Amino acid sequence: MKYDLLKDNRGFTIVEVIASVFIFSVIVTTIGGIFIRSLSIERKNFSAQKVQENSLRALEMMAREIRISRMATADSDCLASSISLIRPSIGTVDYTLISGQIFRKEGTSDAxxxxxxxxxxxxxxxxxxxxxxxxxxxxxxxxxxxxxNVNGIETYTLNLQTTIISRDLSDDFQN
Known part of the structure; x- marks a missing residue:
């Protein structure tokens, strides 16, 4: 009797094994692709965050000084890559683009x-x-x-624009 039960249990056919291996490999490949893509997106987001944080910090620093300064630079047609400000307490402050970096020069000190x-x-x-x-x-x-960004596999480019209205505080400092 026991022999008859084992005789009917034959196992899997080769077609069933190939089909199950194929389905398993498709699932593993899809999950691997999703994981690799998520790592790529994370790297790009990290580059974007770094570019945004650094550039917004520089823009905010310039905007703060422009707000409380007088312009030494005459009206321009948006082609000027540098600006000179006159701060009542410090003197002349210059912002210039040199080799991809923004430099700040205060008075006669080095930039x-x-x-x-x-x-x-x-x-x-x-x-x-x-x-x-x-x-x-x-x-x-x-x-x-x-x-x-300079570092990283993928290049992330960001265009920024801000407008600042300078407040004339010269009367406030004289009183």
Missing amino acids: AAITSADINFNKLNFCVDGSASNDSKPTRVTILTQVE
Whole structure:
């Protein structure tokens, strides 16, 4: 009797084994592809975050100084890659694009980079409007930039623009 039960249990056919191996390999390949793609997306997001943090920090630093300064730079047609400011307490402050980095120069001291070496500014333009003393308009400075990451497998490029209206605080400092 026991012999009859084992006789009917024959196992899997070769077709069933091949079909199950094929289905298993398709599932494993799909999961592996999803994992590799998620790592690629994570790397790109990390590069984007690094570019955004570094470039926004530099723009905020320049915007803060432009807000409380007078312009030494005359009105421009958005082609200027440097700007000069007159701060009442410090003197002249210059921002310039040199070899993909933004440099800040205060008075006669040496220029120092305010951006990380991990990012590259391809473009930094200043549009100055209303800097003349007789035009009775507030000075408006628009900063146009194009920034990209230096390190990493994938290149991430970011275009940024901000407009700052300078407040004339010279009367406040004299009183």
